[in-house]
Amino acid sequence: MSIVDKYHQIIQKEKVLLAYKGCIDGDAVTYLVKLTEKNMTSINEKLTIRKKVISVLVEAIQNIVNYFAEESLDKFFENESFVIVTAQKNQYEVLVGNYISVHRMRTLKKRIDNVNMMSSEDLQKVYLDILENPKVSITRGAGLGLIDIARRTHSKINYSFAEYDQDHVLFIMSMSVARVKHIVLS
Numbered sequence: 001m002s003i004v005d006k007y008h009q010i011i012q013k014e015k016v017l018l019a020y021k022g023c024i025d026g027d028a029v030t031y032l033v034k035l036t037e038k039n040m041t042s043i044n045e046k047l048t049i050r051k052k053v054i055s056v057l058v059e060a061i062q063n064i065v066n067y068f069a070e071e072s073l074d075k076f077f078e079n080e081s082f083v084i085v086t087a088q089k090n091q092y093e094v095l096v097g098n099y100i101s102v103h104r105m106r107t108l109k110k111r112i113d114n115v116n117m118m119s120s121e122d123l124q125k126v127y128l129d130i131l132e133n134p135k136v137s138i139t140r141g142a143g144l145g146l147i148d149i150a151r152r153t154h155s156k157i158n159y160s161f162a163e164y165d166q167d168h169v170l171f172i173m174s175m176s177v178a179r180v181k182h183i184v185l186s
Contacts, residue, residue: 015043017092018085023078024098029061036085043087045179052152053092053177057085059145060096060173066145077168090179097172105161105169112173115146116156123151153177 017039020032036057040050064081077099084095100108118126130144149157153175161169 015087016084017087018083020084021080021082024061024064024081024083029058029065032061032083033058039085040087040092045087049092049177049179053085053094056094056149056152056175056177057083059149060094060175063145063173064096064098080170087179092177092179093174094177095172095174097170099164099168100171102167102169105171108171109159109161111143111146112157112159115150118147118150120151120154123147127151149175 018032018036020028022028024032033054037050037054040053045053061083064083081098082096084093086093086095115123127144127147130147146157155176157173157175159171159173161171163169
């Protein structure tokens with residue numbers, strides 16, 4: 001299934017709470033968070049779930065902002081970032097995308113793969129290690145944002161890269177947040 005087909009399917013089958021494409025700066029982040037919060041409130045979502053979705057959304061958007069800033073890409077790419085939040089029967093999906101260099105793709109792929117291999121206990125330990133010593137994130141191969149997303153969602157971070165040209169790819173990342181409170185069995 002192509003990326004375009006996936007977007008069309010999302011819009012057709014799911015309740016879209018937020019769909020944004022363009023430059024993402026501080027003002028845009030504030031607006032996107034407020035709009036998502038408003039739309040989740042309008043469908044009577046529980047506060048704990050709203051907070052979790054908003055936290056994941058902010059971390060995902062911050063990922064876009066950070067990678068774009070590090071890349072110093074052409075202004076064309078700045079206006080091609082996107083954010084989609086959908087409500088499904090049992091979960092919310094936060095989908096973000098932006099262009100990055102092929103070089104950064106390799107690093108980002110490695111970081112997400114490292115996070116996806118960690119157990120819940122490992123994620124918690126590394127998260128606390130990074131909070132106590134920020135240099136740990138470099139040696140562990142993942143930043144606090146990705147680890148926090150994995151901790152909050154209790155699931156793997158899905159991602160893909162679509163080739164744009166020989167130097168750039170479209171990076172797409174999606175995270176799911178359960179609509180029911182996650183239960184930890186002892």
